Amino acid sequence: MAESEEKGEDGLVAEIEKKITEAFEVFDRESNKTVDVREIGCIVRSLGCFPTEAEVQELLEKIEVEEPGGFVHLEHFLPVMTKVLLDRRFRPIPEDVILHAFELLETLHWLWAETEVAGLPPPKCQWASIRARTPGKELGCSSVHLHP
Incomplete structure (x- = not known):
């Protein structure tokens, strides 16, 4: 039973990561798995989350932002955003x-x-x-x- 629950959870995580990757790729203009840091709020909102600007800034503090130029790599964004979606943070207003x-x-x-x-x-x-x-x-x- 525990093994099937683990596989179900792994499937859910894989599905969430796929959604995040697809949303990220829409904003990845150079197809190099990076986006401009200013696009993160749009990506998060496109995934059905509605954080305030302050919450977006808090999220960015958890993600490594490459300097100079302020680019975010998918590999840094993916685990943070996966946790956000699993925790159901930034839900829309009813x-x-x-x-x-x-x-x-x-x-x-x-x-x-x-x-x-x-x-x-x-x-x-x-x-x-x-x-x-x-x-x-x-x-x-x-x-x-x-x-x-």
């Missing part, structure tokens, strides 16, 4: 949270348009507290920064 954010933006746009139609001056950059209704769902937001 879909319902993104949907809620877009609904709120739509509501804010509606509020902005209403002030314009009513001939009111546009909101200045200020912190406001709003409660808005959209069909079938109440949206609440406090401390929304409105920009003109």
